[in-house]
Amino acid sequence: MSAPLLSVRDLKTHFTVKQPGLFSDDRIVRAVDGISFDIEPGEVLSLVGESGCGKSTVGRTLTRLEEATSGVAEFEGQDILQMPPAAFRPLRRDIQMIFQDPFASLNPRLTIARTLGEPLFIHKLAKSREEARRKIGETLELVGMDPAVMSRYPHEFSGGQRQRIGIARVMIVEPKLVIADEAVSALDVSIQAQVLNLIKRLQRKSGIAMLFISHDLGVVRHISDRVAVMFKGQIVEMGDKHQIFEAPKHAYTQELLSAIPRVASHREAV
Amino acid sequence: MPLLEVDNLEIAIAMRGQLLPVVRGISFSVDEGETLGIVGESGCGKSLTSLAIMGLLDGTPVRITGGDIRFEGQDLRQLNRRERRAIMGSRMAMIFQEPMTSLNPVYRIGDQIVENLRQHQKISQKAARARAIELLELVRIPEPQQRVDSYPHQMSGGQRQRVMIAMALSCDPKLLIADEPTTALDVTVQKEVLDLMADLQERMGTAIVLISHDLGVIAETCDKVAVMYRGKIAEAAPTDDLFARLAHPYTRGLLNSIPVVDRDVEWLEAIPGRVPGIDEDIEGCAFHPRCPRAQDICRRNEPKQHRIGNEHTSHCHFAEEAAP
Ligand SMILES: Nc1ncnc2c1ncn2[C@@H]1O[C@H](COP(=O)(O)OP(=O)(O)O)[C@@H](O)[C@H]1O
Ligand SMILES: Nc1ncnc2c1ncn2[C@@H]1O[C@H](COP(=O)(O)OP(=O)(O)O)[C@@H](O)[C@H]1O
Numbered sequence: 001m002s003a004p005l006l007s008v009r010d011l012k013t014h015f016t017v018k019q020p021g022l023f024s025d026d027r028i029v030r031a032v033d034g035i036s037f038d039i040e041p042g043e044v045l046s047l048v049g050e051s052g053c054g055k056s057t058v059g060r061t062l063t064r065l066e067e068a069t070s071g072v073a074e075f076e077g078q079d080i081l082q083m084p085p086a087a088f089r090p091l092r093r094d095i096q097m098i099f100q101d102p103f104a105s106l107n108p109r110l111t112i113a114r115t116l117g118e119p120l121f122i123h124k125l126a127k128s129r130e131e132a133r134r135k136i137g138e139t140l141e142l143v144g145m146d147p148a149v150m151s152r153y154p155h156e157f158s159g160g161q162r163q164r165i166g167i168a169r170v171m172i173v174e175p176k177l178v179i180a181d182e183a184v185s186a187l188d189v190s191i192q193a194q195v196l197n198l199i200k201r202l203q204r205k206s207g208i209a210m211l212f213i214s215h216d217l218g219v220v221r222h223i224s225d226r227v228a229v230m231f232k233g234q235i236v237e238m239g240d241k242h243q244i245f246e247a248p249k250h251a252y253t254q255e256l257l258s259a260i261p262r263v264a265s266h267r268e269a270v
Numbered sequence: 271m272p273l274l275e276v277d278n279l280e281i282a283i284a285m286r287g288q289l290l291p292v293v294r295g296i297s298f299s300v301d302e303g304e305t306l307g308i309v310g311e312s313g314c315g316k317s318l319t320s321l322a323i324m325g326l327l328d329g330t331p332v333r334i335t336g337g338d339i340r341f342e343g344q345d346l347r348q349l350n351r352r353e354r355r356a357i358m359g360s361r362m363a364m365i366f367q368e369p370m371t372s373l374n375p376v377y378r379i380g381d382q383i384v385e386n387l388r389q390h391q392k393i394s395q396k397a398a399r400a401r402a403i404e405l406l407e408l409v410r411i412p413e414p415q416q417r418v419d420s421y422p423h424q425m426s427g428g429q430r431q432r433v434m435i436a437m438a439l440s441c442d443p444k445l446l447i448a449d450e451p452t453t454a455l456d457v458t459v460q461k462e463v464l465d466l467m468a469d470l471q472e473r474m475g476t477a478i479v480l481i482s483h484d485l486g487v488i489a490e491t492c493d494k495v496a497v498m499y500r501g502k503i504a505e506a507a508p509t510d511d512l513f514a515r516l517a518h519p520y521t522r523g524l525l526n527s528i529p530v531v532d533r534d535v536e537w538l539e540a541i542p543g544r545v546p547g548i549d550e551d552i553e554g555c556a557f558h559p560r561c562p563r564a565q566d567i568c569r570r571n572e573p574k575q576h577r578i579g580n581e582h583t584s585h586c587h588f589a590e591e592a593a594p
C-alpha cells in the first residue's frame with residue numbers, strides 16, 4: 001500500500017472558555033477529542049455529523065487556524081502541527097480550504113483577475129503577467145465560468161457563481177489536499193447540485209485528495225469514497241461509503257440516516 | 271368552505287419608482303386540519319406569500335397588488351389593522367426559520383407566552399402562567415416548571431423552535447403558517463420538531479401551511495403540495511399524486527437535484543442556471559431558459575393551467591408529456 005497523504009493520530013483540539021465571574025473556573029470545550037484517520041492520495045474522505053460535533057475544528061486545526069492540543073498530523077510524512085510557521089508556509093499551497101460562504105473569503109475590492117492572481121503571485125506560480133492571465137482564464141473555464149468575468153467584482157455574482165470562484169481560487173494553485181467545509185451547504189438544491197457535480201468532476205480529473213466536511217448525508221454519499229461519522233468530538237464510525245450508508249453499525253449513524261426526510265420515489269428506488 | 275382561500279394573489283415590490291411583480295397570481299386553498307406544502311428555490315416568493323396572508327407587509331416596500339385572501343370566509347384584505355390583529359396570533363399564527371425573530375431576547379420565555387395569551391384571551395396572570403407551563407410540556411420542553419423562567423439564549427436552537435411553536439399554538443389557532451421552521455436545525459432535531467407539529471395537528475386539528483425548500487420535508491409531512499417558481503405555482507397536487515406523476519419539468523428538476531442517501535447517483539441532474547432576478551423580464555414560460563424540454567412555444571407563450579388529474583395541475587405546455 002502507498003503511504004497516506006495525510007495521517008492524523010489522536011488529534012485533540014480543546015478550547016478554554018473564560019467564564020464570567022471572579023471565582024468560576026474556566027470551562028474546557030473538547031471540540032476535537034482524540035480522532036485518527038488517513039487520507040490516501042486521490043481519495044475523498046468525508047467528515048459528517050451534526051452541528052457542534054467538531055467538524056470545522058478538525059479542518060481549522062489541520063490548516064493551523066486553530067492550535068492543536070495534542071496529537072499528530074503527518075502530511076507527506078511531515079508533522080504539520082508542530083513545525084514552525086515558516087516551515088508550514090510553503091505547505092499552504094498544498095493544503096487548500098474551501099469555505100461555506102465564499103463571499104466572506106473573497107476580498108470585495110479585488111477584481112476576479114486579482115482574486116485569482118494573488119495566490120499565483122504568492123506561491124510564484126506564474127512567470128509573467130501573460131502566463132498569469134492565461135492560467136486565470138483556463139481555471140475560470142475549468143469551473144464553468146466565462147473568462148470575460150475577470151474584470152468584475154465579487155458582489156456582481158450569485159451565490160453559486162461565488163462558490164465557483166472560490167473553487168477556482170483553490171484549484172489554480174494545484175493543491176494536493178483540499179479541505180472543503182460545508183462548501184455547498186448554503187446553496188439552493190439546484191445550484192448545490194451544479195457545484196457538487198463540479199467538485200466531483202474536478203476531483204476525479206485532477207486526483208486531488210479531499211477532506212469533505214458536511215452535515216448533509218446525501219451530499220456526503222454523493223461525493224465520498226470513505227466516510228467518518230463524528231459525534232461530540234470523536235469519530236464513532238468510519239468506513240467505505242457503501243458500508244456506512246447500507247450497513248451502518250453505530251447506533252448514532254443509524255439514527256442520523258433514519259432522521260432524513262425522504263421522497264417516497266427515492267426510497268422505493270433502492 | 272375551505273379554511274383559507276388564496277385567489278389570484280399578486281404581490282409587488284416598490285423599487286426605484288417602479289412596482290416589480292414578485293408573486294404573479296397564485297391560488298390555493300387549505301381545509302381545516304389539512305397540511306399544504308409550498309416548495310421552491312429561494313427567491314420564488316414563498317415567504318412574501320406567507321407574510322401577505324399574515325398581514326405582515328406594513329412598513330415594507332412590498333404591496334399586495336391584486337387578488338383575495340379569505341380566512342373563514344372573511345376577506346382579510348378588507349380588515350382594518352385592529353380587526354386583523356385580533357385574528358393574527360389567535361386564529362392564525364406563524365413560525366419562522368429563526369425563532370429569535372419572534373422571541374424577545376430580554377424577556378423570559380414564560381412571560382412572552384403569558385403576554386401573548388393575555389393579549390388575545392380574558393385570562394388571569396396566574397392561569398396564563400399555568401397554561402404557559404402546560405404548553406411547554408406539550409411541545410416537550412423538559413422540566414417546564416423551571417424552563418418557563420429561562421431566557422431564549424439559555425436554550426438550544428431546537429428548544430427555541432419548540433417554544434415558538436408553543437407560543438404560536440397558545441391561542442389554539444385554526445391555521446399555522448410555518449416558514450422553513452426546521453431549515454436551521456440538525457436532521458435529528460428537525461425530525462423531532464416535524465413529528466411534534468404533526469402530533470399537535472392531529473390532536474388540535476390545526477391546518478398548516480408548511481413552507482420549505484426541501485422536497486423530502488414536504489413529502490413526509492404534507493397532504494398536498496404547491497411547487498412555486500418565480501412567483502407562480504408551477505405544479506400543484508395531492509402529495510402522492512405529485513410524486514406518482516411529476517407533470518412539470520421544474521418539479522422533476524428539483525427532485526433530481528437532491529443527492530439521495532439511499533442509492534448511488536453518479537452525476538446529479540442539476541437544473542442549469544438560476545432563479546431569475548425580480549428585475550429580469552422573461553417572455554413565455556418563466557422556466558424556459560432553464561428547461562431541458564423547452565420548445566419554441568415555451569419561449570413565446572406563457573403556459574396556461576393544465577389539469578392532469580382530479581386535483582393535479584401543471585403550468586407547462588407539455589404537462590401531459592412531462593409525466594412519464
Ligand atoms: N474558537 C473557539 N472557542 C471556543 N469554542 C469553540 C471555538 N471553536 C469552536 N468551538 C466549539 O467547539 C465545538 C465544535 O465546533 P465546530 O468544530 O465548529 O463544530 P461543527 O463544525 O461540527 O459544527 C462547538 O461546541 C463550538 O462551540
Ligand atoms: N423587503 C424586500 N425588499 C426588496 N425585495 C424583497 C423584499 N422581500 C423580498 N424581496 C425579494 O422578493 C423575492 C421573493 O422573496 P421571498 O418571498 O422571500 O422568496 P422565498 O421565500 O421563496 O425565498 C426575492 O427576489 C427577494 O429578494
Ligand SMILES: [Mg+2]
Pocket residue numbers: 055056057182
Ligand atoms: Mg462547521
Ligand SMILES: [Mg+2]
Pocket residue numbers: 316317318449
Ligand atoms: Mg423564504
